Amino acid sequence: MKYKLVLLLCVCGWPLEKTHAAINRTFPVNFKFGAASASYQVEGGWNVDGKSENIWDHICHEKPTYVANQDNGDIACDSYHKYKEDVAMLKDLGVDFYRFSISWSRVIPGGVAGSPVNQLGLDYYRNLVQELVDNGIEPMVTMFHWDLPEALQELGGWPNPELEDHFVYYARTLYKELGDLVKHWMTFNEPKQTCLGGYGDGDKAPGYTSSGVADYQCTHILLKTHAKAYHIYDEEFRAEQQGSVGIVIDTAWFEPASGSDEDKEAAERGLQFTFGWFANPVINGNYPQVMIDRIDERSAGQGFEISRLPKFTDEEIEYIKGTHDFVALNFYTATYAQWLEEADINDLGYYSDLNILQFPDDAWEETVTSWFRVVPWGIRKAVNWISKTYDNPEIFITENGYPDAGGLEDDRRINYHKEYLSNLLEAILDDGVNVTRYTVWSLMDNFEWTSGYNDKLGLYSVDFEDPDRPRTPKASAAYYKQVIATRCLVDVCE
Ligand code: PNW
Numbered sequence: 001m002k003y004k005l006v007l008l009l010c011v012c013g014w015p016l017e018k019t020h021a022a023i024n025r026t027f028p029v030n031f032k033f034g035a036a037s038a039s040y041q042v043e044g045g046w047n048v049d050g051k052s053e054n055i056w057d058h059i060c061h062e063k064p065t066y067v068a069n070q071d072n073g074d075i076a077c078d079s080y081h082k083y084k085e086d087v088a089m090l091k092d093l094g095v096d097f098y099r100f101s102i103s104w105s106r107v108i109p110g111g112v113a114g115s116p117v118n119q120l121g122l123d124y125y126r127n128l129v130q131e132l133v134d135n136g137i138e139p140m141v142t143m144f145h146w147d148l149p150e151a152l153q154e155l156g157g158w159p160n161p162e163l164e165d166h167f168v169y170y171a172r173t174l175y176k177e178l179g180d181l182v183k184h185w186m187t188f189n190e191p192k193q194t195c196l197g198g199y200g201d202g203d204k205a206p207g208y209t210s211s212g213v214a215d216y217q218c219t220h221i222l223l224k225t226h227a228k229a230y231h232i233y234d235e236e237f238r239a240e241q242q243g244s245v246g247i248v249i250d251t252a253w254f255e256p257a258s259g260s261d262e263d264k265e266a267a268e269r270g271l272q273f274t275f276g277w278f279a280n281p282v283i284n285g286n287y288p289q290v291m292i293d294r295i296d297e298r299s300a301g302q303g304f305e306i307s308r309l310p311k312f313t314d315e316e317i318e319y320i321k322g323t324h325d326f327v328a329l330n331f332y333t334a335t336y337a338q339w340l341e342e343a344d345i346n347d348l349g350y351y352s353d354l355n356i357l358q359f360p361d362d363a364w365e366e367t368v369t370s371w372f373r374v375v376p377w378g379i380r381k382a383v384n385w386i387s388k389t390y391d392n393p394e395i396f397i398t399e400n401g402y403p404d405a406g407g408l409e410d411d412r413r414i415n416y417h418k419e420y421l422s423n424l425l426e427a428i429l430d431d432g433v434n435v436t437r438y439t440v441w442s443l444m445d446n447f448e449w450t451s452g453y454n455d456k457l458g459l460y461s462v463d464f465e466d467p468d469r470p471r472t473p474k475a476s477a478a479y480y481k482q483v484i485a486t487r488c489l490v491d492v493c494e
Contacts, residue, residue: 032096038145039103041446045080049120052109054147055205071452097138101145111149113169159217171229183243211349230323244325251275253334253378262339266356285321330399334378376419401441
């Protein structure tokens, strides 16, 4: 009866967001489930066994008020010492894969190309990867999840073109040392957060605020670096190791604030300036045309002799094009997008280059995080847009999760994953979108960047007051375990 009602409502044009037609169908047999974490957020061991300081160690130590409660990642979840317990938790959940990141300053403390590799640091990752494989869990590795060696920040960080060579040396080391067991590599996690957050808005380490210039320099270098790391895999490792390489891109879904053409244009521009900023170069070779046109024009109006958005040469466009074996999306929330009158030409920055008004719907469920509302249908629209815009690539959801203030009976988190997964299932089964992996952020509560330990996103709770950092499964861990075991979101599937 309920099912028929939904169908009827669909026929009458009931909005997408109100349907749950996929809730009692099963995920395809080849679909894989996982959980994720990142080195600085979970490892701790910040100065042991030869690891050097990275930019998050540095900002937490030198500018403690940068983070809520003056928290830091010195110990975090202590996964550096407790990785076997982490793997046991993953095994209990029954995940197919674990997405984690490697701390560059643990593996190459000096940062620069040619400097010594720290064997103890490498051993940690070798042991973690081996433990995963021994337990039937695929390691999925992010090479860079924001924790740049401080030594490289002292050279200027990502806006410095020399970083390309330093990263490539690091990437080659990882392929060489771990590539026999690691078959899925991601070069960068969320370049938008690294570049806009780190060098534009300043809400991520190293905390610079030069939006509209340094953020674009940063992404330009980072994209070229990604392409080089991809080609090195192709040329030196792929034939033997048979793995795949991609880059992880985050976006919110941008919903037009009204049916007007202007608001539709604003929403599309939001997606191009967020997801397209990285996906278009990696897939098609260059920045989205709307970014090029707007930033070139505004730069000229501001008296710049050359555009603030750097140009790729024709050779670079060819080199960057196609450097992805999958499209990796981190997805959490949605926003309305509304068309705006052109910003004052003197406003210099990414947001005036983008120039749209963003705001949430009051009806969307709030969370503890200000920018974050629960908008489950957003994921269906986002993967449909990616599929349509980029010619139906294979898509991995590499992060999706729900922040709260803590507690083991986390019903809202269960609801969040159920609703987002239901929408994802509709995208797969009804819309034909090629999504093959889903990753919960996060395996356990951890250091949530400038929110410190306030915001919790884990399936497992961690007691940060206890020196042993004990982990306890939340209700959502049991729910996810059942979803993985049954490939179904409710008690019984068709
Ligand atoms: C992710 N947005 O960042 C990061 O990859 C994780 O390290 C982090 O813990 C997680 O989100 C939860 O916050 C994002 O504005 C930051 O859409 C911002 C956005 C998306 C992802």
